[in-house]
Amino acid sequence: MISTGLDNYRRTLKEVFGYPDFRTGQEEVLTRLTDRDVMAVMPTGLGKSLCYVLPAISKGRTVVVSPLIALMRDQVQSLKAVGVRATFINSSLTRSAQNANYLDFIEGRTDLLYVAPERFANTRFVEGLRKAGVKLLAIDEAHCLSEWGHDFRPDYLTLGAVREALGRPRTLALTATAEPRVQDDILARLGIPNAARVVTSVDRPNLRLSVEHVSDLDRRRERVIELLTERKGQSGIVYARTRRMVEELAEALTGSGIPAEAYHAGLAMNRRDDVQHRFTIDEAQVIVATNAFGMGIDKPDVRFVVHFNMPGRVEAYYQQAGRAGRDGEPADCILLYGGHDIAAQRQFIERAHPDDADVRETWVSLVAAQAAGPESLDWTGRIDRNSDGFAAAIAALRASGLMDPGSFRLLSTKPDAAIDMTSIVEHRRYAEDRLAQMVEYAESVGCRREIVLRYFGEQPAASCDACDSCLGERQETEAEYPPELYDALLKLREKIARKASRAPYQVLESKTVQELATYRPHDRDELMETWGIGEVKADWFGERLVRAIRLWEDKNPDAPERQRRRSQRALSSSLAPEPEVDDSDPIYNQLRAWRTERAKIDGVPAYMVFSDRTLKELIAAQPDSREALMRVKGVGPAKIEKFGPDVLRLLRSEASNAVRA
Numbered sequence: 087m088i089s090t091g092l093d094n095y096r097r098t099l100k101e102v103f104g105y106p107d108f109r110t111g112q113e114e115v116l117t118r119l120t121d122r123d124v125m126a127v128m129p130t131g132l133g134k135s136l137c138y139v140l141p142a143i144s145k146g147r148t149v150v151v152s153p154l155i156a157l158m159r160d161q162v163q164s165l166k167a168v169g170v171r172a173t174f175i176n177s178s179l180t181r182s183a184q185n186a187n188y189l190d191f192i193e194g195r196t197d198l199l200y201v202a203p204e205r206f207a208n209t210r211f212v213e214g215l216r217k218a219g220v221k222l223l224a225i226d227e228a229h230c231l232s233e234w235g236h237d238f239r240p241d242y243l244t245l246g247a248v249r250e251a252l253g254r255p256r257t258l259a260l261t262a263t264a265e266p267r268v269q270d271d272i273l274a275r276l277g278i279p280n281a282a283r284v285v286t287s288v289d290r291p292n293l294r295l296s297v298e299h300v301s302d303l304d305r306r307r308e309r310v311i312e313l314l315t316e317r318k319g320q321s322g323i324v325y326a327r328t329r330r331m332v333e334e335l336a337e338a339l340t341g342s343g344i345p346a347e348a349y350h351a352g353l354a355m356n357r358r359d360d361v362q363h364r365f366t367i368d369e370a371q372v373i374v375a376t377n378a379f380g381m382g383i384d385k386p387d388v389r390f391v392v393h394f395n396m397p398g399r400v401e402a403y404y405q406q407a408g409r410a411g412r413d414g415e416p417a418d419c420i421l422l423y424g425g426h427d428i429a430a431q432r433q434f435i436e437r438a439h440p441d442d443a444d445v446r447e448t449w450v451s452l453v454a455a456q457a458a459g460p461e462s463l464d465w466t467g468r469i470d471r472n473s474d475g476f477a478a479a480i481a482a483l484r485a486s487g488l489m490d491p492g493s494f495r496l497l498s499t500k501p502d503a504a505i506d507m508t509s510i511v512e513h514r515r516y517a518e519d520r521l522a523q524m525v526e527y528a529e530s531v532g533c534r535r536e537i538v539l540r541y542f543g544e545q546p547a548a549s550c551d552a553c554d555s556c557l558g559e560r561q562e563t564e565a566e567y568p569p570e571l572y573d574a575l576l577k578l579r580e581k582i583a584r585k586a587s588r589a590p591y592q593v594l595e596s597k598t599v600q601e602l603a604t605y606r607p608h609d610r611d612e613l614m615e616t617w618g619i620g621e622v623k624a625d626w627f628g629e630r631l632v633r634a635i636r637l638w639e640d641k642n643p644d645a646p647e648r649q650r651r652r653s654q655r656a657l658s659s660s661l662a663p664e665p666e667v668d669d670s671d672p673i674y675n676q677l678r679a680w681r682t683e684r685a686k687i688d689g690v691p692a693y694m695v696f697s698d699r700t701l702k703e704l705i706a707a708q709p710d711s712r713e714a715l716m717r718v719k720g721v722g723p724a725k726i727e728k729f730g731p732d733v734l735r736l737l738r739s740e741a742s743n744a745v746r747a
């Protein structure tokens with residue numbers, strides 16, 4: 087179908103685009119494509135699009151599916167500028183312009199057609215393309231096909247059926263980031279499980295990766311202003327989680343002399359197009375955006391990407407951060423991170439995983455909607471596809487054999503058909519695991535690039551020399567304490583000092599007060615870990631300190647989570663005596679068996695899961711909640727995310743066994 091003319095492609099590359107040779111991956115994709123379907127996983131900036139543009143020039147009749155409506159015009163214009171006969175169809179065009187572009191393609195006056203996926207809901211449109219004969223179907227941002235991916239889109243769910251309806255043309259799925267599991271899923275959805283996979287390294291040595299721990303949101307905003315002031319005049323993106331945060335940040339930045347434009351899905355389409363366009367042509371230098379911004383952005387000279395919040399998974403983070411430095415010049419990827427980011431992501435996972443009743447409700451409305459008569463490949467417009475749990479519900483219905491795996495076709499009409507929820511449970515576990523890995527990235531004291539590369543299944547070099555850890559530039563965890571608590575503790579210090587006729591600093595040094603306000607010890611043991619507090623002071627007024635802290639916490643239930651110790655805790659736990667647990671203890675052996683299993687699954691040595699000592703601490707502490715786990719020595723947030731549910735379940739079941747026995 088597609089000629090082997092690599093030399094031909096190379097000539098076109100030189101003559102039309104002015105590139106001397108292929109970049110990593112391109113040549114292999116083009117070669118494989120001559121006799122097979124291909125999935126290409128290539129980082130953005132490596133010229134993915136040439137993998138379908140070159141075949142389009144030489145053979146014509148290439149359809150490119152892309153969700154990036156705002157970008158199509160620019161993409162087509164730049165192709166036209168070098169003489170490629172390209173066109174596009176999406177909702178930004180008038181009906182007659184859409185028609186004209188369609189006919190141009192069908193009748194062979196253009197070679198490459200960009201289409202938004204929702205266009206395929208029209209069966210006549212699909213039929214017309216089939217009759218004209220599609221030589222290559224390219225699916226850009228293919229990770230949108232999989233709900234295991236990080237940007238699932240319901241519009242992509244029918245592409246398997248579309249490919250079928252087009253007569254199974256040669257297919258090329260492209261994405262910048264998809265770990266192996268997502269790759270499998272994409273290919274299954276497209277009905278091309280045996281496609282060749284061309285996966286290039288995700289490593290981008292020019293990106294400097296760093297993380298700063300800033301819990302307080304006001305302080306975080308200040309920090310963003312500082313970071314951007316240092317980078318004034320550079321092109322950059324700031325990502326924030328919510329629309330409101332985006333608006334506020336953009337305003338704060340502009341107010342501080344750094345003109346910044348807000349971008350999120352709540353803005354009108356033409357407004358969004360405008361912001362994106364002005365960013366591309368350098369009229370807008372800084373964009374503050376939700377994750378709605380940036381897919382497919384091809385601006386080479388973005389010098390920094392700052393994350394105001396931590397995303398829920400490494401893929402999402404790395405894809406967004408990777409929009410910096412596409413020109414290969416140094417660029418900064420800075421993640422700001424704090425405890426409530428984890429809470430927010432956990433909530434998000436909660437919402438994305440519907441329970442039995444929710445899934446049943448979706449199923450019943452699908453059955454009713456289908457009874458009303460499907461008139462296109464995608465007739466689900468009548469039900470709420472944007473609800474949080476929709477993707478997971480569809481996956482469960484498909485896994486239960488109630489829905490066609492590649493389309494919205496129902497395979498049953500019984501409202502009370504049995505639904506298997508296993509996939510949702512599994513998916514939830516998967517999402518929790520992804521989150522744990524993201525937390526590990528944020529909290530790690532080791533090389534950050536190593537974590538990213540391992541995540542994508544690559545073997546990293548020893549040191550990257552381009553992350554804050556390797557460069558020795560880690561920002562020390564700053565003292566983050568609520569000022570009111572600090573003040574309250576200062577007052578208490580004065581009271582104690584007056585009564586004892588001593589100077590306040592002789593009672594507690596300021597640094598100790600700061601530590602108390604930061605780590606908020608809840609008991610004597612925790613208090614003893616505070617810098618500057620020993621036995622004498624703990625006995626003397628320790629109880630009053632803890633009471634003051636707890637009182638403040640009761641009055642401020644919305645206060646950010648207290649900071650957790652790292653190094654000091656490790657140090658003090660190595661000094662404290664090990665809890666006494668007999669080696670034949672059944673709980674201990676249960677935990678060890680679980681640890682062996684878990685280490686095998688994760689491909690790490692057992693002690694990386696938990697040390698023997700930590701297992702003993704767990705048995706001694708008998709934690710019954712995440713909160714309680716936090717207080718167990720040797721258990722940090724990353725481990726709680728990853729292993730918390732398992733450990734709690736094991737301890738619980740052992741406890742109930744013990745009661746029964």
Ligand SMILES: [Zn+2]
Nearest residue numbers: 533550553556
């Ligand atoms: Zn490094």
